[in-house]
Amino acid sequence: MSDDRGNGADIELTEVRDFLAEHQPFDALPERDLRRLAAAMTARYHRRGTALMAVGQDNHDLIVVRSGAIEIRDADGGLIGRGAEGETVGTTTLVGGNPSRFSVTAIEDTLALHLPAAHFHELSGAHADFADFFDEQRADRIGAAARSTATTDHGDAILKTSASDLARRAPITVTAEVSIAEAARVMTGHGVSSLLVVDGSEHDPIPGVLRGIVTDRDLRGRVLAAGVDPDAPVATVMTVDPVTAPVDALAFEVLLAMVERNIHHLPLVDADGAPVGVVTTTDLMRLERASAVHLVGDIAKQHDVGGVAAVARRIPALVEHLVAQDASAGDITRIVTAVGDAVERRIIDLGIASLGPAPAPFCWMVLGSKARYEQALGSDQDHALILSDDLPEGADQYFAALADFVVEGLVEAGYVRCPGDVMATNPRWRQGITAWQREFTRWVTEPTSDAVLTASIFFDSRALRGDHSLHTQLADHVMSLTPNGKRFLAHLAKEAVANEPPLGFFRGFVLAKEGDHKDTLDLKRGGIGAIVELARVHALAKGLAPVNTEARLLAAAAAGSMSQKSADNLIDALEFIAHVRLVHQARQVRAGASPDNHIGPGELTAFERGALRDAFQIVRSAQQALTQLFPLSVVS
CATH class of the missing domain: 3.10.580.10 (CBS-domain)
Known part of the structure; x- marks a missing residue:
């Protein structure tokens, strides 16, 4: 039980002022503000084992540990951290909103200084460094929240076996x-x-x-x-x-390699x-998540599209199982992509078996989330064909027929057609390597807003079947162009910034006002999609090869395009938002509904609502930083 021991007037203000001046972020405040701060604080004594903050309860104070020690835990009891003299807590509720998503407990007899919310907001508004300190602190909490979604009941990181x-x-x-x-x-x-x-x-x-x-x-x-x-x-x-x-x-990386290639032994x-050593599929069967290996094996055995489609219908149940086992969002989307790759490869092979051998070298490339290994449930088709330049007579008719076969097969397997017609059935996206190089050159050197919006998905590509060297040629050409395409990058940056997180002025969620998804929160558009776009701009600006979003962010930080802290924060935000989406999709699968990206606020726990606000704020901050790197005023 807490015991108030007077207010700021009852303690020696100089002593409190001196204490604050020794700890961040108060040490950077002017002398006048330090004294006003000390006068506004209340000293409270908290006995060992008592709560300073509790999950599900409101908090309206910034709390600074004067002496003693505290520990912070999430809604599931997972340890977020411990703190002693100078530790501050409470900003997740002061900025992110109540109720609290964390508990703060005194693990020693503790004397704490409590600052009312009004004084905190006044200081944050007057001193940017002061506010930035607590923004970083909230980002650290988001990182802990993201990591907590990928642990078992015993607290061990899943799929981290060597x-x-x-x-x-x-x-x-x-x-x-x-x-x-x-x-x-x-x-x-x-x-x-x-x-x-x-x-x-x-x-x-x-x-x-x-x-x-x-x-x-x-x-x-x-x-x-x-x-x-x-x-x-x-x-x-x-x-x-x-x-x-x-x-x-x-072990998870080995699992992916074996799943993607349908092999049973990997040295x-x-x-x-x-x-x-050698890892075998028998070894991997010790991991529950290896059911993906069975799926891919079953896909490879199918002799017609109907059989492939029947196996593909087991993917939602696999996702539901992985979510229930607390697999991380990144692990799940990589597995979903690997199984999806197997489906698409098998249908391509069945098409070739039906139509006869290809008359010329080709590369079937996948685009968007699939290329990035970030496919979730409910994804549509995004693919294209790179052909050799010297096509014999009748070759285009062959590849048009192959594209038709694959698209129809993927529809039967549960992958809907791309609403924007970004598929190999579209002649524009079925071209020779030289024509593709000209297409990308035009996008980068003669950009317009509409063209860049259409083309952006093509900058996330990966070879899936055929002659991979064709894709390598194209990717090398693209990477040689983008670092010098200043107007092109400005267009991409403008789109990334326009994709705003669904947060209102007072950090309330902005919900859809009409349509099929009225009163829901779009987790993709201003959340996952915005992070993807931010990573794409930073990577292309430096000519970096990775297409996976996390890999792009890490590469961008290594290349100096953003700070390592910003990259880590965005990775944590992506993991948490994607985790919420997958939990929502698993819930839809259980209910027999079609998976989507739109979640009602009522589905979210208090912890999820607050953590999503923090994640969206991280995205918003990264978007604001992007506007300082690219002259958006030059594009219209």
Whole structure:
């Protein structure tokens, strides 16, 4: 229980003033304001174990710890932090609104100074540095909130298992000259389903650089079924230069690599390329989230579009499961994208099987959220075709038919057509590599607002099927253009700033006033979408290759386009907003409704409402900072 021990007039003002002058952010205030601040404060004694603030209750004070210690916990009891002399709490309610989303408890007998909200707001308005300090403090709270969404009931970060922890056994290796028969005997003797082929001689006990891998499936399919002489060198049937992962990779990263490529064995290598272990799908089955591997495996087995579509209909249930298991939003959207990639690749392959081999090199590229590995439920189609320049007669008709096949197949699998017709069925988005290069050159060197708005999605692209070198050529060309496209970047920045977070003047939520989503909050437009656009501008301005939003923000910070703190804050904000969206979509799946990005305020807990306000404020601040980097006045 708290016990008031008088007000500011009852304590020595000089002592309080001196105390404040020793701690941020008060140390930067002028002497006159320091004395006024000390006079406005009330000293309160809080016994150990009593609450200074409680989740769900209103708070109207800035609280400064004078002596003692406190701890701060979120609505689920997760520890956010501890503080002692000079620690300040309470700004999440003073700025973000009541009730409180955090509890603050005295863990020692504590004397605290309480400043009423009116005085706090007066100081914030008069001193920008003072206000900025508490903005950063709220951003730190958002970071903790974002991290708390990705923990299990035991508080352990999910999907953070090291791949090396799964592959605890040393790899079994042979050299390239060993016979197939001897390799099979080695596998049988060690009870393993794969064998790594390394440099070196047969008598060299030290594994060299990895050159290939042979699996039990290879022995059945490439040796027995093909009638290959078992005395032939194992190198004749191995998979050369197999997909690998670094030894310090996370199990989740290995899972994604295996899901995307539909492989069952993935070697781990050290910095010199020598194998240190092998992760198998059996190892990954120990992780609950590996159900995505089953999905991709089932997709690969389908012989028609109807079968692929039937498997794809299991994706919403996978998302619901992952949300229930407290997987992070970033992990979930990467898994959803990986499974979606498998769906699209299989439909492309079925189309080629139906139409015959492609008459010329091509690259099927995906765009937007899928290219960024950020696909959620309810996504539409966004894709295009890059073709070689020298097309034989009839080639365009072939690729038009392939595009039709894939689009119809994706519709059957649950991916609606792009309302803006950004699909390979549109002849404009089915061009030769040189025509694509001219298109991007025109967008960057002769920008208009409408053209840039249409084109922005094409700056988030990734090769999915076909000749990936075509996409590499195009991406290299684009990255050579954008850093010098000042007017183009200004147009992009203008769009990013116009995509305002749904916050009113007094930090209340701005809800849709009409239409199908009346009285709901759009989590995508001014939240997730705004962060995506901010990251895109910063990355293209520096010619940075990543397209994933988090990777772009980190690369932009490393390149000096923004501070590391700003990048981290935006990453935390993106994670939290995306998490709220996925929880909302999982709820819709359970109710049998179509997933969307619009949430009613009544669905949000008090913690979520306050944290969303803080996340949207971080976006707004980043947008304001962007206007200082690009001359928006030059575009109309």
